[in-house]
Amino acid sequence: MWVPATVGTEAADQRIVEAAAHLPAYGGVTGWAALRWLGGVWFAGESPASGHFPVPMAVSSGHRLRPRPGLEVSQEVVTPGHLMRSDGIRLTTPLWSVGHAMRTAPNDESAVVAFDMAAFNDLVSIAELAAFVDTDLVARRGVERVRRVLPLLDENAWSPMEPVLQLTWRDEIVGAEVLMNRPVFDRSGRFVGTPDGIDPETGVYGMYDGALHLADNVRSIDVVKEAAYRRLGLEGATMMAGDVADRGAFARRLREAYVRAGRTPVADRLWTIETPPGWVDTTTVEARRHLSSYEKARLLAHRRRAA
Secondary structure, three states: OOOOOOOOOOOHHHHHHHHHOOOOOOOEEOHHHHHHHOOOOOOOOEEOOOEEOOEEEEOOOOOOOOOOOOEEEEOOOOOHHHEEEEOOEEEEOHHHHHHHHHHOOOOHHHHHHHHHHHHHOOOOOHHHHHHHHOOOOOOOOOHHHHHHHHHHOOOOOOOOHHHHHHHHHHHHOOOOOOEEOOOEEEOOOOEEEOOOEEEOOOOEEEEEEOHHHHOHHHHHHHHHHHHHHHHHOOEEEEEEHHHOOOOHHHHHHHHHHHHHHOOOOHHHOOEEOOOOOOOOOOOOHHHHHOOOHHHHHHHOHHHHOOO
């Protein structure tokens, strides 16, 4: 096999293809790389801090693959039912791949992000993973983590930092129900906006502002939405990119938002998350999978954009 000298190795898809060419007679690309190949747009295979991630390969015991730069080899036994082909590349199935990504993640938070971003493109659901944990992942290394974070998973996060926002929120406000990307309406049923997270019990919403939100047009849209939420009686707290390393500042803003929200009687609220008649639900993997082709093209276009 050969690759023209003009082809670079920076693109994740190219690295996946070249890694797959090294597979022995049995096995497949797994983890983040398999999820990306199957349509997981948020699995870029790199980070600003560590650069390119190695492509994980599952080859099972008895099948040797010599280690080399850019390849991460797992010799866990993978049954044939968890292997598949997609566009000529041998992969592990979405459930095995997300399970591998979660089990080998550096911490629980990263494991939650991995699942939530796989669910973003409807590759896996919480119910499917829960069943998988109790059958195929029993006694596997790292399965305890997957089982531990199951109650923390969400099927409607729209970016990798939203699970971080949600987990930080839950840690700070114990017992809070934090719903991700739920549309908010006024009392007449008019759509107002979709905050990253909302506590429907108190009327506190949360947003994550990364570098994208610093652009003039995006920030202008954010300001307009914040004003609209405030007019309805919602109180917000924003997590900035700089808050990720030290989350104390966001925690303070969040608690202040709860204090402000507590001053508004429930009877005076002008907002609701109850959807009006005719509104199409897209908040769960199951709901999105059952959409018609036309509805998917119209309602899920943002989920097919490259990260």
